[in-house]
Amino acid sequence: MPATALAQPKAAQPKAQAGKNPKDTSKDKPAAAPAATGDVKEVNLEGGDAPKDGATAPVGGDTPAPAGDDAGLGDICKIDPTACPTIDMEKAANRDMKVQMYAVQQIYALRNHRFEVNPYFGITMNDQFVGHPGPGLAVNWYITNVLAIGVNGNLYAGLNSNSNFNLQTSRAARVGEPVTEYQWNANANFSYVPAYGKFAGFSDFIFHYDFFVVGGVGAISTRPIAVVDPDNRTFDFKPKVSFHVGGGLRIFFNRWLAATLEVSDYLFFDELENPKIALGLDPNTKKPLAQDSSTWLDPGGASFTNNVQAQVGLSVFLPFSWEYRLPK
Amino acid sequence: MMRRFVKSVLAGLAGLAALTALSTGAEAQEIQLTGPLAGAPAVRKLRLHRAGRFEIAPGVSFSLLDQYRRTLLPGAALTYHVTDWLGFGVWGGFGIPYNAGLADELQTKAIDFRDCAHKSFSRPCRLTATNLTHGSIADDQLGRMQWIVSPQIQVVPFRGKLALFSSLFVDTDVNIFAGPAFIGVQERGDCGHDSNGAKLTDCANQSTFTLASRVAVTGTFGLGLNFYPSSFVGFGFEFRALPFSWNTSGFDNHGGGANGDFPDLNVNSADREFHFNSMVTVHASFQFPTSIKTTD
DSSP: OOSEEESSOOOOOOOOSSSSOGGGTTTSSOTTSOSOSHHHHHHHHHOTTSOSSGGGOOSSOSSOOOSSTTTTOHHHHHHOGGGOOOOOHHHHHHSOOOSOOOSSSSOSSOOTTOEEEEEEEEEESSOSSEEOOEEEEEEEEESSSSEEEEEEEEEOTTTOEEOHHHHHHHHHHOOOOOEEEEEEEEEEEEEEEEEEEEEEETTTEEEEEEEEEEEEEEEEEEEEEOOSOTTTOOOOOEEEEEEEEEEEEEEESSSSEEEEEEEEEEEEEEOOBOSSOOOSBOTTTOSBGGGOGGGSBOTTOOEEEEEEEEEEEEEEEESSEEEOSSOO | OHHHHHHHHHTTOGGGHHHHHTOOSOOGGGHHHHSTTTTOOSSSSOEESSTTEEEEEEEEEEEESOSSEEEEEEEEEEEEESSSSEEEEEEEEEOEEEEOHHHHHIIIIIIITTTTTTOTTSHHHHHTTTTOOSSOHHHHTOOEEEEEEEEEEEEEEEEEEEEETTTEEEEEEEEEEEEEEEEEEEEEOOBSBOTTOOBOOOTTSGGGOOEEEEEEEEEEEEEEEEEESSSSEEEEEEEEEEEEEEOSSOOOOSEESTTSOEEOSOBSGGGOEEEEEEEEEEEEEEEESSOOEEOO
């Protein structure tokens, strides 16, 4: 795996005439070119020191950039050598640039072409009778900065738990609610990040966050818990097709580590226990029909089920670091 | 500053300490520690959407994770913000209850199908006489929140902005609120014996399937996410917790046995169970005066 990622891959775009270090203007078109295009406006927005009128742009300007690899970034390198960018300013200034002006320059934590490994723990939000907590893992690959493909899986086996509420309702109303337990769930997903931003905390520190939505398809393995006729009925786990929709919030601690809070709904058609016990004997086998497994499932068919769970976890982005395509 | 934040957050994540140590990249914000921006505020020209302003926020709340009855609460919050990060106000709403799926299921399977009004001799009817009405379970015995009023203090620890589709930008903040809450609750009235042991009408008597009102006092707290597309109009979402004990089902679930974990043929305060009641609010907000201040 590469140690670093190029944040914004080079694309065949017309060279921008502005936005470069003033000392480079003599290499390309004359600096006296009228500042009438959008390109020139971009320069003025991006480079706070760049003159508005290209015709009067001094070479070197009032604040000449220091020579060398860290030209224009010397202060940063002197203050904190570990933070010194490794960008070759000469190359960066001469390379092709996208004409597009980004609304947000140098997004704090780029996702583009990075893996996201997201271990989490999920808890049931909508099943009052049986809890389905369990650990999960999601792995995503960001095709662009906002769109990813990936997989996720949940492991429920051994962690399903009947609630007291189930007992109390059954005891008080004398009704048996059909309940099921889950074994595992796996999905292939698309993720999209429509919104991102940053917060100043207590007017002191800044942290970054984004919102994401996720959708996919997969399978979930479930089986009914025998409550109507546990003496005769035992069920095996069976996988069913499931669909996954969800959304969440990611808060970045640094450029590669974030906390995630996600609410996901896994939708599927579940098989429920038959609330009635078949009576009589099978005419062929002479065994009680109650022991015939074909009578154990609800003849009403599969029940559409939403398994809504809250997932709290951490996201680790790989590779850990990258270089921005453009200087800040 | 960023490092301080990272340290404080990661302090509770001891298992990640080794992983964190792998970080080699410097943070952009770290430069502010010692660089030319040292001592400068984290944000300049900050629009103060709250400082010195009244805020009226009408909205609708939706209760979450209800067992039998959900509650829709149209309401509003009125807040005066002393500073941009501190405000005092009151929030309230009137509850409109409606059935969750389980209530409908009980009505169909356990009440209508059994028809205990005419078949009271049947075994299921005799076994549920204390716990199930012969009429409407929603009207006769399921608990509901009628109204809520909560004076509350608001703190706004986080201010920032949000980019939507990299093209729409909006000022954003996160507020945390807390305060006492007064909740008008209706739940099944006492029957059998009250909490002091006084004899009341037997719970199997259908006349006991009526709702009684009381005011529950508890605390409320939560967190909101607010957006300000203009200088005096905003909108937002809130998550609110209202933990308190009440009898949502009208059943006799507790009071008997050594630990009170078994039915005792009485319905009283012993049958109330603790619920971490929670709700989500969607609201608009209007700030007055309409003009806005900014920092340096």
